[in-house]
Amino acid sequence: MxxxxxxxxxxxxxxxxxxxxxxxxxxxxxxxxxxxxxxxxxxxxxxxxxxxxxxxxxxxxxxxxxxxxxxxxxxxxxxxxxxxxxxxxxxxxxxxxxxxxxxxxxxxxxxxxxxxxxxxxxxxxxxxxRNQDLILVARKCRVVTAFRDTIGLKGRMSTRLQPNHPTDDPRGIAASIVDGLLYGSGDAVIGINPATDSIPALTDLYHLVDEVISEYGIPTQSCVLTHVTNQIQVMERGAPVDLVFQSIAGTEKANQSFGINLEILREAREAALSLKRGTAGDNVMYFETGQGTALSANAHFGVDQQTCEARAYAIARRYAPLLSNTVVGFIGPEYLYNGKQIIRAGLEDHFCGKLLGVPIGCDVCYTNHADADQDDMDNLMTLLGAAEVTFIMGIPGADDIMLNYQSTSFHDALYLRNVLGLKPAPEFEQWLSAMNISDSTGRVRPVTPTHRLLKSLPGKLQAA
Amino acid sequence: MRQFTQARIALGRTGSSLPTEEVLQFGYAHAMAQDAVHLPLDVDALCASLHAADFPTLRVNSRAGDRGTYLLRPDLGRRLEAESVAALQAAKPEKPLDLLLVVGDGLSSLAIQKHALPMLEAIRRIAPQDWQIGPVVVASQARVALGDEVGEALGARLVAILIGERPGLSSPDSLGMYLTYEPRVGRHNAERNCISNVRTEGLSYATAAHKLLWLAQEGLRLKLTGVDLKDESDMILIAPPAEIKQLP
Known part of the structure; x- marks a missing residue:
């Protein structure tokens, strides 16, 4: 032609x-x-x-x-x-x-x-x-998934609680988890980006989050965002793995630069399914993507970065994930230079993901070498909220002290839920109410020092 | 709970929003981090302090001539300018280096100014006596992969690049180290091992050096680095004495 x-x-x-x-x-x-x-x-x-x-x-x-x-x-x-x-x-x-x-x-x-x-x-x-078209059509698409709670229902927006710590200190991670839960964050996943690659240390992290989830009967799931081959190893050693994570990209060569291929993803998914840890459903995968990854691996073959990104969603939908996350502004200004470009890319990725049937959320974020700030993030998260994005991140004060970038905070999710009338996943919403974290209207209550989460957990941490 | 983490927890709220004080504190931290990205590395001062500590040095530049170009063109930051290639080839030792150490400014010159020298000293302290280490190569406007071309030109079996990581609001001075077996232009990131968050509030110099040397020795033994080389240095630390003996 x-x-x-x-x-x-x-x-x-x-x-x-x-x-x-x-x-x-x-x-x-x-x-x-x-x-x-x-x-x-x-x-x-x-x-x-x-x-x-x-x-x-x-x-x-x-x-x-x-x-x-x-x-x-x-x-x-x-x-x-x-x-x-x-x-x-x-x-x-x-x-x-x-x-x-x-x-x-x-x-x-x-x-x-x-x-x-x-x-x-x-x-x-x-x-x-145009941006409004991307919002309107994405809002009409519906992709529902489940593991211990149900993600993506109409009128709902979930959050990934991201309690990262620069040295994986278990008390530091647990403190961020408690803080987030008290703001009603964490129904999509409690997902840690570890600093370590070490198998024993990773295994400890799985046990830490599993204990918190079990102790309080939280209808959510855990994930440790290390390489998929590490996760296969820790599953072989009997660690309590809920979701398997992997970064994916839109070309075979880019995935090769991540040290993965489709067969490894299939194998990891099979291993996670065999653990049968989901109670509400069996969507066991969590993927992350972002425009520019194929180019950064010199594996784009002359294809523009947004088309490469959409190709990654073909991989995502193949493996029926619970969640797929476009980490839109993380990669840096050489791919998305400023707030305007990041906002546009976030809306494109969300639209393409939803149209293809992927439960896509967005890490609304930027780095300190990009020409962007928190006002740009306010704009993008509000637009994505209007588009009924599946989930966004919840990070203490929007500042990830491990990965060194700014995203959305626990407060930001409350703002969106407030302005747009969005609710968390139904199972998690019930848990928040039962735990006295939210009131009958879904509003988060003021935190008192006598709250169960605050009373029991720090004591255990002190002993740790 | 704040004693357990530097994360911005327990900030309080007004309605569901951040209190004024926290909005201002965040804005100031962001302003500091943005400024830090654009601070140039004082290469003269760094080399003087390295010489004073008995580290011979070589200086190289990437093809990114200035900060603006560096930010928009990472491809140029991954390649050496022609003069630097020639200088390295002229300095190539007859016997291959076992571990070459490169220091690159990356996205935080502050990280290099604060941590490069003590980190190098910690590595030298526990490196095997019989290893050929060679001069420390100080690289300006450097990306991680620049270490590959430097290592190739100097004929190194392993290269470790110490580089300023992208500054965070709470950590404008974080250092990363990337280890690559048989460095050459075109290596993938999956072929490297990374040790990140080396700074006062993060990973200590001694622990980072221990991890690097463990990975380096395993890398030479297995003839690879990257995703197939798992960091099990923690296990070695608690291993029986017979196995510890194999460490430096």
């Missing part, structure tokens, strides 16, 4: 489908770094016009990365559901945008069509959508 677009007297030529996709992408530093971005604003708009006229069926003929050389491409094609696709197979990319925004595309229809949409189709249509 030839790709060109004439606007007025000017004709723009594009090499191939991935060139159109890259040049149609809203401006961001990572695509300039990769040398794939449009050179002028006019060229970008011409690429969008060209993209709007491309039939969706073309995406099944022309792969952005060849089938033969990339297992992610093979996964996308081999698991494509032609029957689900038939409802939209006659559309162009521009036609898909119109259809998604129409009343015909209701929640049920979108759920049925999801297996027929490839990541490249989702990325393509997102490039033609």
């Amino acid at each position: 030839q790709y060109s677009q004439t606007v007025g007297v000017q004709t723009y030529h594009f090499k191939d489908l991935k060139d159109v996709l890259a040049k149609a992408t809203p401006s961001r530093s990572g695509d300039y770094l990769a040398g794939v971005a449009a050179q002028t604003n006019a060229e970008r708009m011409a690429a969008k016009m060209c993209l709007a006229d491309i039939p969706l069926s073309q995406f099944l003929q022309e792969l952005v990365i060849p089938y033969e050389s990339d297992e992610v491409s093979r996964l996308i094609i081999d698991t494509h559901d032609a029957a689900a696709f038939s409802a939209i197979s006659h559309l162009t990319v521009g036609g898909l945008r119109n259809w998604l925004l129409s009343d015909a595309a209701d929640t049920e229809t979108l759920t049925c069509v999801a297996p027929g949409i490839t990541p490249e189709m989702a990325a393509a249509v997102s490039k033609l959508m």
